[in-house]
Amino acid sequence: MSAGGRPAAQPGVRVHGATHVGSVREANEDAMIVDPAHGLYAVFDGMGGAMAGDVASQKARDVVKEYVRARRSQMEPRAMIDAALNAASAAVHAEALSRRDRRGMGTTAVVALVLDPRRMLVGHVGDSRAYLLREGRLTQLTRDHTVVAELLAQNAISPEEAEVHAYRSVLSRNLGARPETRVDIAEIALQRGDRVLLCSDGLYGFTSTEAIQQLLGSTDAPEQVAKDLIEAALRGGGGDNVTVVVIEAGVATVPRTTQLVRTTGSISWWARRERFFEAARAAGLATNPICAVLSPGEAVEIVAGNFVEALFHDLEKATTVNVWTYAENLAHGWLDRGGGWAPLRLLLDILHHSCTQVVADVRRDDAELALIVEAAVTRELTVCEMAVGGVLGERLRAIEAELVKLYGERQAASEARRVDTGKPFLDQPTMPFLRKEATSEAASPEVRPVLDAALRAAMQRERDPAVHDLLTRLHGLACEAAPTAAVTVAARDLFGVRALEERAIAPLFDALDRARRALIGAIHSSQGGAATPVQVAALRQLALAAHRLAASISGLVVEAAQPGSDKLREAVKQTSALRGQVGKNEARLAELERKFATVYDPMAGKLVDPGSSWGGSR
Numbered sequence: 001m002s003a004g005g006r007p008a009a010q011p012g013v014r015v016h017g018a019t020h021v022g023s024v025r026e027a028n029e030d031a032m033i034v035d036p037a038h039g040l041y042a043v044f045d046g047m048g049g050a051m052a053g054d055v056a057s058q059k060a061r062d063v064v065k066e067y068v069r070a071r072r073s074q075m076e077p078r079a080m081i082d083a084a085l086n087a088a089s090a091a092v093h094a095e096a097l098s099r100r101d102r103r104g105m106g107t108t109a110v111v112a113l114v115l116d117p118r119r120m121l122v123g124h125v126g127d128s129r130a131y132l133l134r135e136g137r138l139t140q141l142t143r144d145h146t147v148v149a150e151l152l153a154q155n156a157i158s159p160e161e162a163e164v165h166a167y168r169s170v171l172s173r174n175l176g177a178r179p180e181t182r183v184d185i186a187e188i189a190l191q192r193g194d195r196v197l198l199c200s201d202g203l204y205g206f207t208s209t210e211a212i213q214q215l216l217g218s219t220d221a222p223e224q225v226a227k228d229l230i231e232a233a234l235r236g237g238g239g240d241n242v243t244v245v246v247i248e249a250g251v252a253t254v255p256r257t258t259q260l261v262r263t264t265g266s267i268s269w270w271a272r273r274e275r276f277f278e279a280a281r282a283a284g285l286a287t288n289p290i291c292a293v294l295s296p297g298e299a300v301e302i303v304a305g306n307f308v309e310a311l312f313h314d315l316e317k318a319t320t321v322n323v324w325t326y327a328e329n330l331a332h333g334w335l336d337r338g339g340g341w342a343p344l345r346l347l348l349d350i351l352h353h354s355c356t357q358v359v360a361d362v363r364r365d366d367a368e369l370a371l372i373v374e375a376a377v378t379r380e381l382t383v384c385e386m387a388v389g390g391v392l393g394e395r396l397r398a399i400e401a402e403l404v405k406l407y408g409e410r411q412a413a414s415e416a417r418r419v420d421t422g423k424p425f426l427d428q429p430t431m432p433f434l435r436k437e438a439t440s441e442a443a444s445p446e447v448r449p450v451l452d453a454a455l456r457a458a459m460q461r462e463r464d465p466a467v468h469d470l471l472t473r474l475h476g477l478a479c480e481a482a483p484t485a486a487v488t489v490a491a492r493d494l495f496g497v498r499a500l501e502e503r504a505i506a507p508l509f510d511a512l513d514r515a516r517r518a519l520i521g522a523i524h525s526s527q528g529g530a531a532t533p534v535q536v537a538a539l540r541q542l543a544l545a546a547h548r549l550a551a552s553i554s555g556l557v558v559e560a561a562q563p564g565s566d567k568l569r570e571a572v573k574q575t576s577a578l579r580g581q582v583g584k585n586e587a588r589l590a591e592l593e594r595k596f597a598t599v600y601d602p603m604a605g606k607l608v609d610p611g612s613s614w615g616g617s618r
Helices: 053-071 077-098 147-153 159-164 209-216 222-235 256-271 273-282 296-317 321-336 341-365 367-417 447-461 465-479 484-495 502-525 533-596
Strands: 002-004 013-020 030-035 040-047 106-116 119-125 129-134 137-140 184-189 195-199 242-249 599-601 606-608
Touching (some): 013 040, 013 222, 030 053, 040 053, 040 242, 077 119, 106 129, 129 209, 137 209, 195 209, 209 222, 222 242, 256 273, 256 296, 256 367, 273 296, 321 367, 341 367, 447 465, 447 533, 484 533
Antiparallel strands (some): 013 242, 119 184
C-alpha cells in the first residue's frame, strides 16, 4: 500500500510514502501522513498488539493532521508541532482508559514539517526515526527514546552491551502512556538534493544502514526509492510492519560522469555481457566448488548472470545495493552449506578478472568512457569484497561467542570438580577490529572548512612523505563517519610488515604524533584569539580521529607481539619449574651437609657430630 502523489506545496519538493504489513504480522499497526498542501509528513508505529496498537497510531495520526491543518497559519511552527503531539498523546491516553481491551496502547511518532524548500522541523517521540542523506552521507537526525538508548547516552552501558540488552526495545517515551509527553524538536537546514527519510523500526530493524544509504542515494524518484526500501526490509525478514516517507528537497544536479555511467556506461556494460560470460568460463567458473551442483551452462547463467544483472542495475541507478545483496547472498549460501573460504575467494577473483576483460573491451571503442566505467565497476567490486567480509565477520563473532559460552560451561564444570583449568579465557573477541562498535560522527558542514584549511596549512609546513600520508588519513577520519573497520584498514596499511623493535615501530607513532600536532597547530594559528565553538569542534574531531587510529595501530602491535608473548610465557613457566627443582636440590644438599658435616670442639679436643649434644661423642 502506498500514498503520495499530489504535487508538493513547496516548489521543487517531491515526497512519497509507502507502508507494508510485513511478512510476519497479521495487521498493520503503522500509520502515516503525506500532506504536501500543508508540508506535513509523519510516521506512527502503534504498540499494544491485542491492546489495539493500530487504533493508537491511527488516532494519533488523525489528531496531528487536524491540529496542524487548523493552526498552520496561526501558531509558531515549533510550538505547533509540540502541541499537536501532546494533543495526540492525550487523545490516545483517553482512548486507552475508555475501554479495558485498549489499556496500555500507545504509539511512536516522527513528524516533519517543511517550512520552505530550505527549512524543515523534525519532531519525534519514541523509536521511529528520521534520517538525512546529503551528498551520499547518511545521518540519523533523531535519537531513539528507548531505555537502552538513554543508558547509552549516559555512558552507563557500552555499545556492545546495548546490542544484547534485555530492554533494547523498551520505549522510555511514547504517545499515550500519559496525557502529556516530552517532544524532541530540531530545525534542519536543507540543501538542494537532500533527502529526508521518516521510517518505523520495521525498516532499520531489518535493513542494514548501508542498504538504506545506498537506496536513498540512488537517482530514482522518491516513489521508486520508497518501494525499494520496503522491499529491502522484506528481504531482511520483514518481521514487523514497515512504513517509509521519502522527502526530496529538489533534484540534485547529477555530475556528468554519473550521467554517463547511468546511460551510456550501463548500456555498454549490458551490451558486453557475453564478453563477461566468455571470460568467466575461460577462468574456470564452472569448475569452482560453489558451482558443483550446477551444469557449466547453469553456472554461467546463474552465478555470472546474476552478478552482471546486479551490476547493470547499480550502474543504471548510481547505487551499489544490488551488488552488495548479491555478494551477501552468495557468501551466506556457500558458507551455510559448510563451504570454505578458498573457493569463495577464487570466485571473487574470477568476477574481478571478467570485469577487467569487459572494461578492456570498452577501452578499445571509447577510451574516455572506459575510464568512467572502470571507476564505477571498481567501486562495485570493492562493495562486493566488503559485503563478503561482513558475512565472514559475523561468522567469526558467532564462533567466538560460542567459544566463550563453551569455556564458561567448562569452567563451571571444573569449579565443581575443583580442577584448575590453567590460563584464563577472556570474555572478549580475539579480533577486536571485528567488534560491532558505534561509528564516529562526521564533521558538520561548519567544521569541515576548518579541517580542510588545517590540512592545507599542515601540508605546506611538513616535508616528510610519511607525515603527509598520515595528515591525509587523519583529515579523512576526522571528516567522515568512518566505521571501525575503515580505521583498522587504514591502520593495517600504515603498519605493514614490521619487526617488533623500537626502531621499526617508533617512527610510525612519531609520524602520527607529528601529523596530529601539525593539524592542531594549524587550527590554533588560525584563531588569532580565543577559540571559536567551530574550532573547538574541529579540534575534538581531530583528537578522536588520532585516538582511534593510534588505538587501532596499538592493537596491531599487540596482535603481532602475541607469538613472542606466548613464547615468553612458556619460558617463564619452564624457568619457574627449574627454579623449583633447584630449590629442592638446595634443600637436599643442606640436609646432607647437616648429616655428614663435623666440627672441631676445642674444649673436648676432638671432632664432634653437630647433631648430637655439644661435646658428646659418636
